[in-house]
Amino acid sequence: MRGVVMHTPGDVRVEERDDPRIVEPTDAIIRVTSTCICGSDLWPYRGVEPVEHTPMGHEYVGVVEEAGSEVRNVKVGDFVVGSFVISDNTCEICQAGFQSKCVNARMVAGTIGTQAERARIPFADGTLVPTPGRPDPDLVPSLLAASDVLGTGWFASVAAEAGPGKTVAVVGDGAVGLMAILAARHLGAERIIAFSRHPERQKLARYYGATDIVEERGDEGVARIKELTGGLGAHSVVEAVGTQESFMQAVGATRGGGHLGYVGVNYDVAIPGIELFFAGIHTLGGPAPVRRFLPELIQLIWDRTIDPGKVFDLTLPLDQAAEGYQAMDERRATKVLLQP
Amino acid sequence: MRGVVMHTPGDVRVEERDDPRIVEPTDAIIRVTSTCICGSDLWPYRGVEPVEHTPMGHEYVGVVEEAGSEVRNVKVGDFVVGSFVISDNTCEICQAGFQSKCVNARMVAGTIGTQAERARIPFADGTLVPTPGRPDPDLVPSLLAASDVLGTGWFASVAAEAGPGKTVAVVGDGAVGLMAILAARHLGAERIIAFSRHPERQKLARYYGATDIVEERGDEGVARIKELTGGLGAHSVVEAVGTQESFMQAVGATRGGGHLGYVGVNYDVAIPGIELFFAGIHTLGGPAPVRRFLPELIQLIWDRTIDPGKVFDLTLPLDQAAEGYQAMDERRATKVLLQP
Numbered sequence: 001m002r003g004v005v006m007h008t009p010g011d012v013r014v015e016e017r018d019d020p021r022i023v024e025p026t027d028a029i030i031r032v033t034s035t036c037i038c039g040s041d042l043w044p045y046r047g048v049e050p051v052e053h054t055p056m057g058h059e060y061v062g063v064v065e066e067a068g069s070e071v072r073n074v075k076v077g078d079f080v081v082g083s084f085v086i087s088d089n090t091c092e093i094c095q096a097g098f099q100s101k102c103v104n105a106r107m108v109a110g111t112i113g114t115q116a117e118r119a120r121i122p123f124a125d126g127t128l129v130p131t132p133g134r135p136d137p138d139l140v141p142s143l144l145a146a147s148d149v150l151g152t153g154w155f156a157s158v159a160a161e162a163g164p165g166k167t168v169a170v171v172g173d174g175a176v177g178l179m180a181i182l183a184a185r186h187l188g189a190e191r192i193i194a195f196s197r198h199p200e201r202q203k204l205a206r207y208y209g210a211t212d213i214v215e216e217r218g219d220e221g222v223a224r225i226k227e228l229t230g231g232l233g234a235h236s237v238v239e240a241v242g243t244q245e246s247f248m249q250a251v252g253a254t255r256g257g258g259h260l261g262y263v264g265v266n267y268d269v270a271i272p273g274i275e276l277f278f279a280g281i282h283t284l285g286g287p288a289p290v291r292r293f294l295p296e297l298i299q300l301i302w303d304r305t306i307d308p309g310k311v312f313d314l315t316l317p318l319d320q321a322a323e324g325y326q327a328m329d330e331r332r333a334t335k336v337l338l339q340p
Numbered sequence: 341m342r343g344v345v346m347h348t349p350g351d352v353r354v355e356e357r358d359d360p361r362i363v364e365p366t367d368a369i370i371r372v373t374s375t376c377i378c379g380s381d382l383w384p385y386r387g388v389e390p391v392e393h394t395p396m397g398h399e400y401v402g403v404v405e406e407a408g409s410e411v412r413n414v415k416v417g418d419f420v421v422g423s424f425v426i427s428d429n430t431c432e433i434c435q436a437g438f439q440s441k442c443v444n445a446r447m448v449a450g451t452i453g454t455q456a457e458r459a460r461i462p463f464a465d466g467t468l469v470p471t472p473g474r475p476d477p478d479l480v481p482s483l484l485a486a487s488d489v490l491g492t493g494w495f496a497s498v499a500a501e502a503g504p505g506k507t508v509a510v511v512g513d514g515a516v517g518l519m520a521i522l523a524a525r526h527l528g529a530e531r532i533i534a535f536s537r538h539p540e541r542q543k544l545a546r547y548y549g550a551t552d553i554v555e556e557r558g559d560e561g562v563a564r565i566k567e568l569t570g571g572l573g574a575h576s577v578v579e580a581v582g583t584q585e586s587f588m589q590a591v592g593a594t595r596g597g598g599h600l601g602y603v604g605v606n607y608d609v610a611i612p613g614i615e616l617f618f619a620g621i622h623t624l625g626g627p628a629p630v631r632r633f634l635p636e637l638i639q640l641i642w643d644r645t646i647d648p649g650k651v652f653d654l655t656l657p658l659d660q661a662a663e664g665y666q667a668m669d670e671r672r673a674t675k676v677l678l679q680p
Contacts, residue, residue, distance in 0.1 A: 092572060093596050101596020101620045103571065231443065232432060247613060256433050256441020256626070265613035273587060273609025277602070280441045280626030285617050286596070 002340070003116030004056040004321045009047035012322040017055065017113075020120035025070040028124030030062035030080060034144045035114050036312065037324050037336045038084075039174050040264060045325055048266055055113025056321075057338075058084040059147040061140060062119070064128075071124045078130040081298060082121055083290040084108050084148045089126030099291035102126070107287070115321060117340045129294040132302055141309030141337055142301040145179065149335065150297055150308040151290030152263045153179025153240065157187055158293075159261025159284035160236035164188040169225050170210075171250045172240030173201040175311040175335040176263060178208055180238040182306060185209030189236070193228060195221055195249075201334065204310065218245055222252035233258060239285075242266050248275065256280040263288055312337040342680070343456030344396040344661045349387035352662040357395065357453075360460035365410040368464030370402040370420060374484045375454050376652065377664050377676045378424075379514050380604060385665055388606055395453025396661075397678075398424040399487040401480060404468075405458070413465040419475060420468040421638060422461055423630040424448050424488045429466030439631035442466070447627070455661060457680045469634040472642055479641060481649030481677055485519065486637040489675065490648040491630030492603045493519025493580065494637065497527055499601025499624035500576035504528040509565050510550070511590045512580030513541040515651040515675040516603060518548055520578040522646060525549030529576070533568060535561055535589075541674065544650065558585055562592035573598060579625075582606050588615065596620040603628055652677040 003017040020029055036059050044051035064078045074080055087094050087102035094102045104123060112119050121127055135143055142150075153176045162168045162184040170177050170184070173196035184192050185208065194210035195217065196202045202213050214224045225234055233255035239247055239262035247262065247269055254260045262285035276283075300306045314333040316324050324336035343357040360369050376399050384391035404418045414420055427434055427442035434442045444463060452459050461467055475483055482490075493516045502508045502524040510517050510524070513536035524532050525548065534550035535557065536542045542553050556564045565574055573595035579587055579602035587602065587609055594600045602625035616623075640646045654673040656664050664676035 092570075096597050098597030098620060230432075244613075257436050257438030257629075262617070265617045267614050269613025271611040271613055271616065273584075273605035273611055274607050276611065277605045277625050278627070280438060280629075282622065282624045283616075284622045286620030287618070289597075289620075 001117040002318060003113055004318070006044055006051050006054050006056050009051060010045055012045070012056070012325045014319050014321050017116060020118050022066060022068045023120065024122060025068040026123050026125065027068045028064050028071055028074060028121050028128065029066040030060070030119055030121060031065050032060050032062040032114055032116060032119055032340050034140050035060045035338050035340065036144055037328055037338065038148055039176065040109070041325070042329055043266060045329060054110050055116070057113050057115025058108035059144060060114035060119060061144045061147065065118070067124065073125040074128050074130050079134055080128040080130050081143050081146050081294060082128045083151065083294065085287055085290070086122050087126045087291050088123045089291060094126065097289055097292045099289040100287040115318065115338055127291065129298060131298055139301060141312045142307055143298065144337065145308035145311060146294060146297040146301065148290060149175040149311060150179045151293050152176050152288040154183040154293050154297065155288035155290070156180045156238040156240060156261040156263045157183035157236070159259065160238050161259040162187045162189045162236045165190055166235040167191040167193065167229055168236040168238065169193040169195070169234035169253045170238045170240065171195050171246050171253070173198055173205060174240060177238065177240040178204055178311055179308055180240055181205055181210050182208040182308060184236070186306060193225065193234065207310070218249055219252070221249050225253040229255070235259070240264065242269070244269050247271065251276060251279050251281065254279060254281045258282065259284070261285065311335045315339065341457040342658060343453055344658070346384055346391050346394050346396050349391060350385055352385070352396070352665045354659050354661050357456060360458050362406060362408045363460065364462060365408040366463050366465065367408045368404050368411055368414060368461050368468065369406040370400070370459055370461055371405050372400050372402040372454055372456060372459055372680050374480050375400045375678050375680065376484055377668055377678065378488055379516065380449070381665070382669055383606060385669060394450050395456070397453050397455030398448035399484060400454035400459060401484045401487065407464065411464045414468050414470050418470040420470050421483050421486050421634060422468045423491065423634065425627055425630070426462050427466045427631050428463045429631060434466065437629055437632045439629040440627040455658065455678055467631065469638060471638055481652045482641040482647055483638065484677065485648040485651060486634060486641065488630065489515040489651060490519045490637060491633050492516050492628040494523040494633050495628035495630070496520045496578040496580060496601040496603045497523035497576070499599070500578050501599040502527045502529045502576045505530055506575040507531040507533065507569055508576040508578065509533040509535070509574035509593045510578045510580065511535050511586050511593070513538055513545060514580060517578065517580040518544055518651055519648055520580055521545055521550050522548040522648060526646060533565065533574065547650070558589055559592070561589050565593040569595070575599070580604065582609070584609050587611065591616060591619050591621065594619065594621045598622065599624070601625065651675045655679065
């Protein structure tokens with residue numbers, strides 16, 4: 001089959017890879033019908049994270065082609081959405097809603113590589129969720145978004161305790177930040193402040209529910225949030241960039257006793273303990289337990305209550321993956337959908 | 341009046357200081373009847389935090405001697421317990437229970453200095469809580485503990501979401517750690533694991549409710565907690581030491597989706613963002629909003645339901661403060677009570 005492999009930073013190729021096969025009786029093989037490029041794929045692309053002949057991709061929707069003998073919840077022919085973290089969904093940690101820390105957790109990224117025609121999904125029952133039927137084509141981008149960016153943005157807003165009466169600030173106007181805005185609106189937040197200096201993304205941020213836009217960053221950004229909140233800071237802050245500056249901006253924007261949800265940090269971030277301490281805030285972060293939210297998100301998409309698919313602003317055939325990476329790296333595209 | 345001043349690291353003197361006076365109509369002057377030395381007083385003592393002719397002390401109980409014209413909730417003659425952070429207890433942050441981040445917050449440490457015969461307490465209505473009457477002498481150490489170590493340990497256990505069905509691990513066997521154990525038991529935790537290698541403190545930890553003692557530290561300590569919890573880690577972890585090693589030990593001991601409450605970090609702590617991220621845990625820390633808990637804690641002490649005063653294992657006259665600092669620095673004493 002054809003699949004994307006990143007040989008070294010910046011060197012993305014589509015080449016022949018081995019067809020996946022059932023290895024464990026809990027595996028399923030899916031034919032990937034849509035996949036995409038994630039902001040986190042840019043870390044190795046830019047050399048911030050190590051990469052060496054790595055099969056790429058961890059977001060996916062597709063059709064089950066083969067199911068192991070112990071798979072019960074999905075069957076051949078089902079259209080499925082899967083999380084970017086494999087989980088059994090039965091262990092104590094999964095049952096508490098933290099499937100990305102499942103005792104059997106495994107990252108799809110770097111091992112399975114779903115920017116490909118097919119993929120083997122371990123713990124298929126715990127990782128995949130079937131849609132109510134074969135989706136209309138216009139719903140597919142939204143369902144694909146649920147696999148990571150929507151699920152991650154949603155988790156970030158839940159982690160930040162966005163809700164009625166709350167002011168939510170979102171650091172980051174990439175796909176995850178935009179999805180956090182959509183989630184905060186759905187969760188009933190009163191006011192949603194988006195940090196963005198990119199006109200197209202500001203437009204999308206407003207479309208998804210942002211009530212205010214702040215263009216300043218760092219300490220100036222924090223000062224602006226304070227101004228907008230009577231000096232107190234936001235109740236809820238989402239961090240969806242992952243650099244040292246953005247993380248500390250998010251800490252500074254959170255009021256004492258407020259909640260910070262963060263969904264990605266790069267390897268260089270070192271949080272000064274004393275600053276976090278004196279901020280006096282709640283934090284919750286980590287790879288999002290997307291699996292927790294998938295059934296609800298699929299239903300919301302199916303019912304056309306939310307339309308996260310608008311974050312995809314470039315669609316390319318899988319063979320042009322390299323162009324997709326470049327477009328995202330140069331910020332010409334927010335998020336690129338790939339068609340195997 | 342007589343009061344403790346730290347001139348330089350290690351140089352603690354009791355000397356004549358100006359008598360405090362009412363400055364604002366919301367002030368009260370209290371006669372300090374008991375005060376004490378805090379583990380955090382050892383940071384400047386050891387030169388880890390800056391100090392220069394600093395009036396010391398932030399824990400106190402005493403009798404109101406004078407009240408400003410706008411003070412309503414306490415009156416002359418009341419026996420009061422106060423928080424180590426001044427708060428108005430009326431602003432939006434206070435009302436949300438985070439009085440240590442009050443818009444009028446001020447640290448008692450380093451400015452007011454309650455290791456003294458008298459102290460001016462700003463925002464007396466928001467900072468002080470009167471006891472139901474004049475306390476029996478044996479209750480005084482417990483009431484004094486409520487001013488910081490008990491309130492702080494209590495907050496740490498609440499922040500860690502200690503409660504029924506939970507396994508709680510407490511990093512730190514100093515006074516705050518011991519008080520966190522007391523709190524975790526009161527909050528109904530099923531199992532309380534204390535990290536301690538000090539026989540006397542192990543005994544006190546068990547007295548306050550620890551069910552297990554772990555002597556290992558760092559990665560070995562984390563491995564031991566994992567062994568004791570079926571590989572998952574503790575649901576709730578309290579960090580009550582404040583060093584890099586202890587903080588990362590606490591992070592490592594918390595299960596995915598679990599809660600870490602931390603109540604002190606020194607200036608050198610730098611938390612690797614990527615480790616915190618992949619831990620996938622909730623955190624809440626900061627100077628404890630002791631004022632939130634004072635009414636409840638005073639009542640529990642008054643009813644003799646809890647006896648936190650046992651953490652004081654050395655009582656000295658104020659004039660011997662220097663000996664008290666030395667005893668705590670050398671770990672000959674867990675916590676020193678000073679009698680002005």
